[in-house]
Amino acid sequence: MVIETVPKASRVARGAFLKADGPITVDNWQDPPFNRWGFSHVAEMVTTAVVSRHPPTELTEERSGLPTSDTVAAIITDGFLEETHTEAFLVMRGQEVLHERYLGAARPTDRHLLMSVSKSLCALVVGRLVGQGLIDPGVTVPSYVPDLASGAYGLATVQQVLDMTVSVDYSEDYHNPAAHVHEQDRVAGWRPSHDGDPADTYEFLTTLQPAGEHGRVFQYCSASTDVLAWIVENVTGRRYADVLGSELWSRLGCSEDATVTVDRGGVAFANGGIACTARDLARVGRLVLDGGRVRGEEVVPRAWIEDTKTGGDRAAAEGTVFQRIHPRGSYRNQWWTTGDDRGTFYATGIHGQFLWLDPTSDVTVVKLSSLPVAVTEETSRKHAEAFNALTRALA
Amino acid sequence: MVIETVPKASRVARGAFLKADGPITVDNWQDPPFNRWGFSHVAEMVTTAVVSRHPPTELTEERSGLPTSDTVAAIITDGFLEETHTEAFLVMRGQEVLHERYLGAARPTDRHLLMSVSKSLCALVVGRLVGQGLIDPGVTVPSYVPDLASGAYGLATVQQVLDMTVSVDYSEDYHNPAAHVHEQDRVAGWRPSHDGDPADTYEFLTTLQPAGEHGRVFQYCSASTDVLAWIVENVTGRRYADVLGSELWSRLGCSEDATVTVDRGGVAFANGGIACTARDLARVGRLVLDGGRVRGEEVVPRAWIEDTKTGGDRAAAEGTVFQRIHPRGSYRNQWWTTGDDRGTFYATGIHGQFLWLDPTSDVTVVKLSSLPVAVTEETSRKHAEAFNALTRALA
Numbered sequence: 001m002v003i004e005t006v007p008k009a010s011r012v013a014r015g016a017f018l019k020a021d022g023p024i025t026v027d028n029w030q031d032p033p034f035n036r037w038g039f040s041h042v043a044e045m046v047t048t049a050v051v052s053r054h055p056p057t058e059l060t061e062e063r064s065g066l067p068t069s070d071t072v073a074a075i076i077t078d079g080f081l082e083e084t085h086t087e088a089f090l091v092m093r094g095q096e097v098l099h100e101r102y103l104g105a106a107r108p109t110d111r112h113l114l115m116s117v118s119k120s121l122c123a124l125v126v127g128r129l130v131g132q133g134l135i136d137p138g139v140t141v142p143s144y145v146p147d148l149a150s151g152a153y154g155l156a157t158v159q160q161v162l163d164m165t166v167s168v169d170y171s172e173d174y175h176n177p178a179a180h181v182h183e184q185d186r187v188a189g190w191r192p193s194h195d196g197d198p199a200d201t202y203e204f205l206t207t208l209q210p211a212g213e214h215g216r217v218f219q220y221c222s223a224s225t226d227v228l229a230w231i232v233e234n235v236t237g238r239r240y241a242d243v244l245g246s247e248l249w250s251r252l253g254c255s256e257d258a259t260v261t262v263d264r265g266g267v268a269f270a271n272g273g274i275a276c277t278a279r280d281l282a283r284v285g286r287l288v289l290d291g292g293r294v295r296g297e298e299v300v301p302r303a304w305i306e307d308t309k310t311g312g313d314r315a316a317a318e319g320t321v322f323q324r325i326h327p328r329g330s331y332r333n334q335w336w337t338t339g340d341d342r343g344t345f346y347a348t349g350i351h352g353q354f355l356w357l358d359p360t361s362d363v364t365v366v367k368l369s370s371l372p373v374a375v376t377e378e379t380s381r382k383h384a385e386a387f388n389a390l391t392r393a394l395a
Numbered sequence: 396m397v398i399e400t401v402p403k404a405s406r407v408a409r410g411a412f413l414k415a416d417g418p419i420t421v422d423n424w425q426d427p428p429f430n431r432w433g434f435s436h437v438a439e440m441v442t443t444a445v446v447s448r449h450p451p452t453e454l455t456e457e458r459s460g461l462p463t464s465d466t467v468a469a470i471i472t473d474g475f476l477e478e479t480h481t482e483a484f485l486v487m488r489g490q491e492v493l494h495e496r497y498l499g500a501a502r503p504t505d506r507h508l509l510m511s512v513s514k515s516l517c518a519l520v521v522g523r524l525v526g527q528g529l530i531d532p533g534v535t536v537p538s539y540v541p542d543l544a545s546g547a548y549g550l551a552t553v554q555q556v557l558d559m560t561v562s563v564d565y566s567e568d569y570h571n572p573a574a575h576v577h578e579q580d581r582v583a584g585w586r587p588s589h590d591g592d593p594a595d596t597y598e599f600l601t602t603l604q605p606a607g608e609h610g611r612v613f614q615y616c617s618a619s620t621d622v623l624a625w626i627v628e629n630v631t632g633r634r635y636a637d638v639l640g641s642e643l644w645s646r647l648g649c650s651e652d653a654t655v656t657v658d659r660g661g662v663a664f665a666n667g668g669i670a671c672t673a674r675d676l677a678r679v680g681r682l683v684l685d686g687g688r689v690r691g692e693e694v695v696p697r698a699w700i701e702d703t704k705t706g707g708d709r710a711a712a713e714g715t716v717f718q719r720i721h722p723r724g725s726y727r728n729q730w731w732t733t734g735d736d737r738g739t740f741y742a743t744g745i746h747g748q749f750l751w752l753d754p755t756s757d758v759t760v761v762k763l764s765s766l767p768v769a770v771t772e773e774t775s776r777k778h779a780e781a782f783n784a785l786t787r788a789l790a
Contacts, residue, residue, distance in 0.1 A: 035746060035765040036499060036765045038765075040507050043670070046657075048657060050654060051655055053650070053675075105412050112435050242447075245449075255448070260444050261441040
């Protein structure tokens, strides 16, 4: 596949249809002509609370009427869910919901932050666009994002970005306030900004520098997913949230809209900012287990799903905590492949977010949590063991 | 009616169930125990874009399949809608949608900012709580909000707040950056904050001082609606967005959630911050025209609706632009009553938001716009004349 066209504009603006001078900001969104866009996108400019169309849980008793499986409950006990700070837990076998639990103040219609499960959703969109011939994984990033020509991604292929084998001078240490991942949080509006921070995520991405040869070592770098989202925006000419909606969310029969956080510049935080309900995330799981199809329609090419399930370069992931838990594990297309004899693969995010898929028993497990610590080997292992016990019992 | 209990806590905190020390802020929402709330309420902490579950309009051709009425289109022409910067326009007679138009990039599932139409929705909630005996309109504000005892609202009754006859040292001049309404915008996060601004809307409300005797002169003061929302929170012990959801939105058969903007302190901007679809706003209109009932269930007491329709003190509104357009007009319970022979009353917000109700022809008109100027006598008159011509033609 040869990509003939390089996008002229390297950034899709908010309200591009306005043909207005300058970006839409918190200073001008109420003024003409920006208000033509701003009044329909207020949640992008100001933080918002949901005014739910659903009765509160105590009125509907929806939680007590949920499906319960003794088999599931015996393995994933309420005690386990409590001690792992779970808000939502859902198990499907085939198309059937076997077990569904909401804890604390959570209810089935609440959107919960997915953290890095967002990455795996981004890659499904990339896979669809690859199928449409809009993205060639074999070419380098600047083919689609000229702004990234001189930095860490200048020589990286899209596939290397998908597989997290780009060598970037980037620290993903969640516990170190000086780490790049913290700077990125600030730029995204997830933490208070500091003087001198880049104006938005795209500007931040252009500051990143290479650290070595690409394609050899697995380096989990959240920024790489944001590079994928930038590619998505440039090849479609539409904003990431809109593409995610039209190409994925609206094709799954979702019961609620999702949201994705956006920064001051309007750039979506593709690497971790999606929030959705447990039920809708389970629909993503079914899409993937069903080879990318929903009710006979191809949403993501089967070949893309197969390639993802097959996994990536095991040698590249040598020495990682992931391989201590899953010795034959690898990372491919923003998904974690265990390499176990069941073909288990999954999406995961810090603080206990999981979309766990077992093709052998055709089981989807969703767990959305708020663990006190971002990630530890112990909690990762504990969840993997519990989910493995569960899927074996359901086979 | 005598209210026996004064609330102990004068503010309902985000995530109150956490029993955590201190407020939830952008500094701590990702950390325990605050993340138990934060991960399910990310749109309150960070700005978000919607990932829609609905196919884009160009895919569904939903806009071209919408109901069209020649009668409506002859009076409210597409030219009129264009020149008044309309995003959404909807006309119902009885339960039937006669005419529905979306312009520019707008689509039926988009939420549009209601501006001060939000005030009229707040008062419907107040009316419901009055019916439940939780609020007595005759008592003074500090009975429910002790924090407001010493300021502008210390001697004002709830009814005076509802009718905007509280005399407040407050400038509602949208075109003057030094006006209180601008300061309130900044506090709400609608504009960049200045050093020394109050921390949130509640703190801002405590700074307001009286300007004269209450109950005599109509003074349109946006802050007064935020006082009502504070009362709602304190008498229910729940946050405004949750009460609006459970007591109003979830009882109307709405097709989409609404949103309300919240400030850094988590206080909802009740006076202007609600966004919803045109269809859902029409459902509010039907509720009101149906005497507060939906499918046989009383949502708002009929007596409250009747009192609102009857209107307020005409003498208090003497000399207002409103009375130049509607000579027998008055303001009651956060709604504008025209005093015309059709019984027309309506909710309205700056930049062209309207929920216009004609009991005689049983017609609901919704218009959501982004006019370049906040409000002028000319545009108010133009809209009133157009809607009057329309409701007469549909009688």
